Amino acid sequence: MVRRQLAAALAAVALLSSAAQAEDAVKVGLILPMTGQQASTGKQIDAAVKLYQAVNGSTAAGKKIEVILKDDTGVADVAKRLAQELVVNDKVAFLAGFGLTPIALAVAPIATQAKVPEVVMAAGTSSITDASPFVVRTSFTLAQSAVPMAEWAVKNGINKVVTLVSDFGPGIDAEKSFTERFKSDGGTVIESLRVPLRSPDFSPVLQKAADAKPDAVFVFVPSGQGAQFVKQFVERGLDKSGIKLIATGDVTDDDQLNGMGDVVIGVINTHNYSAAHDSAANKAFVDAFKKANAGMRPNFMAVGGWDGMHLIYEALKMTGGATDGDTLLAAMKGMAWESPRGPISIDPQTRDIVQNIYVRKVEKKDGELYNVEFATIPNVKDPVKAAKK
Amino acid sequence: MDAAALGLVRRARWRWPEVVLWLLAYAALLMPPGKFLILNEIAILALFALSLDLILGYAGIVSLGHAAFFGVGAYTAGLLAKHVTGDPLAGLLLGAAVATVVGFATSLLVLRGSDLTRLMVTLGVAMVLGEIANALPGLSGGADGLQGVTMGPLLGCFDFDLFGRTAYAYSLTTLFLFTLLARRIVLSPFGLSLMAIRRNPLRAGALGVPVNARLIAVYTLAAAFAGTAGALLAQTTAFVSLDVFEFHRSADVLLVLIIGGAGWLYGGIAGAVIYTLLQDGIAAFTPQYWQFWIGLLLVAFVLVGRQRLVGGLYAMLGWARRR
Structure with a gap:
């Protein structure tokens, strides 16, 4: 008898405590590459997420x-x-989290099956949001950056281009969307070169690019590989050959820009975020980020992580703390806010990010290299998905 | 019966720790969900390590490219499930079969040369296969991985669930059957001849052991085992990426086998359990720096000496048997 009562009491305690836990805490599983080749992405996002919680408190709703x-x-x-x-x-x-496209895609079926929102803070292939109705993106898509780059290039007298991209989802997206827009605007793509994602060697493809004698080389390599690319670009002497370097902002990544040296001064690129973005929100973000991370400069990965946390917090506030996937998704769709990168929103149809894309030029300011924005294309939706409709 | 045959019969007897191990592994299926995924990973890694043990521990063929066969099995099973049928057993068999063919073809390469040559040749084979998969994005999915692998229910009635219970039962049963097979093989005159070759190939040849034929046979067999492990990974995660061919897979499995003990049927299993739990446990504390601790532990492990650790275990077992 006593034993039965004890068992019942224990069961009740177990139930209560699990219910109490479920009510008190909302858990966010942050999956990032903290080791390996993409570790810089993980480091940036992890730091931004910690900073968001330090600034905004660790409770919502x-x-x-x-x-x-x-x-x-x-x-x-x-x-x-x-x-x-x-x-x-x-x-x-x-x-x-999700630092790379294959990872975001591999996890998508789990998000669908478990009805858990998958907040993509980094990976940039257009098709990721199609992989599950529970995927929401706060980073960017490559086409968002590549299309404005193509438009700018044609307008500024660049007619012959060689494209050079990393051979995986985002790279192919960048190559395709750049080429399509560049051709339809009247430019010619002489050659489309691809390098493997893992341990790339740029020298042979750079030689090919130089031999083709284009006006410019259009480049995409993922965050973290930019410095290595620029080093080999200089070693091959392409910087002195009169061939311009145009790129998506992944190449002149804020995290590595200073280490690339003065050779990148003048490189034109398009992207969604620069640490030099001129706004009060960004200044506060950059200052707090540097202070918390021993002077490390936030890059577009960090801002994706920061906005991802913002999306999670605000969605919870809207649902009043309800955590079922469908309600959260409904709250996230169409949400708009002021990010350090400028005004952004979540497209209610595609669950992808809508944001300004900036045309920038690498310049030296106060002894440091920055991507300085000089033109803005407002409210860019992912061109790949927009073209499908 | 002569002395050697008697010795084999004696060694082939089932011991109670073995029985307990398998009973425990199956009893884990009754646990509440939560740990099946890592158990599944351990079972697959154990089968992969068992495969390496056959060639390294028994026949003395060193390999730094064992992931070649693992990857072939994984892609075969993944592609079959994507394009033809989602039946898991069909994928398992085909994965093993294709890996067997690749194993047989490349076994001719490892016959030549010394250990160093073999290291390079096996490493090269894995790199070549990985690069082929990389160069055929239409077929393999390239760096994005093979998307759209959907598995049918196991035996027509057990669906692969989110908790991984089916996956673990499936992988564990496969591991069990293959361990039985490996046990039968290494505790046979064939197995004895392999060990003779490992100790001294020249002498084994002089005694009338057909050295090359035996090496080809065991290398092909090991490829089949590794292909099966790869197929299991592809099926239970419903995903394949280029990573299955990567060097770190080959290196990890070598580490696992060294931790667990080569030339011992349960070395792969012991190593897989220790390695995966260590990695998971340490990575939970420090996601950034777990590799440092794993490295440190490995160095300590090698310095202290596995013999001393495992020897201690043996002594305990011997003590238990004597009682």
Whole structure:
């Protein structure tokens, strides 16, 4: 008899405590490449997420927001297992992070199956948001940057271009959307070159690009590979050959820009975020980020992480703390806010980000290199998905 | 019966720790959900390590490219599920079959030369296969991975669930059957001849062991095992990426086998359990710096000596048996 009562009491305690936990804390599973080739992406996003919680407090809608960081080592099947464990064991209400396209795509079926929002803070292939109705993106798509670059190039007397991209989803997106727009505006793409994503060697393709004697080389390499690319660009002497370098902003990544040296001064590129963006919100963000991270400058990955956290916090506030996937998604669709990069919103149809794209030029300011914005294309939707309709 | 045959019969007897191990592994299926995914990963890694053990531990063929067969099996199973049928067993068999063919073809390469040559040749084979997969994005999905792999239910009635219970049961049963097979093989005159070759190929040849034929046979067999492990990974994660061919897979499995002990049927399993739990446990504390601790532990492990650790275990077992 006593034993039965004890068992009942224990069961009740167990139930209560699990219910109490579920009510008090909302867990966010943050899956990032903290080691391996893409570790710089993980470091930036992790720092931005920590900063967001430090600045805005760790509660939203009366609930404690608990972030669980996992290292996917840049490997898709590890990320998939981690996502599954976060959903099953930790009962996370959000999956977030995703440094590379394959990883975001591998996790998408889990988001669908478990009805958990997948907040993509970094990966930039257009098709990711099609992979699951629970994917929401706060980073960017490559086509968003590549199309304005093509438009700018034609207007500024660049007629013959060689494209050079990393051979994976975002790279192919960048190549396709740049080429389409560049051709339809009257330019010629002489050659389309691709380099493997892992341990790339740019020398042979740069030689090919130089031999083709274009007006400019259009380049996309993922965040973290820009410095290596520029080094080999200079070693091959392309900087002195009169061939211009135009790129998506991934190449002149704020995180590495200073290390690239003065050779990148004058490089024209298009992107969604520059640490030199002129606004009060950005100044506060950059100052706080540098202070919290020993002077490290935030890049577009960090701002994607920051806005991802903002989306999670605001969605919870709108649902009053309800954490079922459909309600959260409904809250996220159409949400608009002022980000350090400028005004952004979530497209209610595609769940992809709508944001300003800036044309920038690398310049030296106060002894440091920055992407200085000189033209703005407002409210750019992902051109790949816009073209499908 | 002569002495050697008697020795084999004696060694082939089932011991109670083995029985307990398998009972425990199956009892884990009754646990509440939450740990099946990592158990599934351990089972797959154990099968992969068992495969390496067959060639390294028994036949003495060193390999730095064992992921070649793992990857072939994974892509075969993934492509079959994507384009033809989602039946898991069909994928498993085909994955093993294709890996067997690749294993047989490349076994001719490892016959030549010394250990160093073999290291380079196996490494090269894995790199070539990985690069082929990279160069055929239409087929392999390239760096984005193979998308759209959907698995049908196992045996027509068990769906692969989110918790991974089916996946673990499937991988564990496959591991069990292949361990039985490996056990039968290494505890046979064939297995003895392999060990003779490992100790001294020249002498084994002089004694009438057909060295090259035996090496080809065991290398092909190991490829089949590795292909099966790859197919299991592809099917239970419903995803394949170029990563299956990467060097770190080959290196990891070598580490696993060294931790667990090569030339011992359960070395792969022990190593897989230790390595995966260590990695998972440490990475939970420090997602940034877990590799540092793993590295440190490995160095410590090698310095202390596995023999001393495993020897201690053996001594305990011996003590238990004597009682």
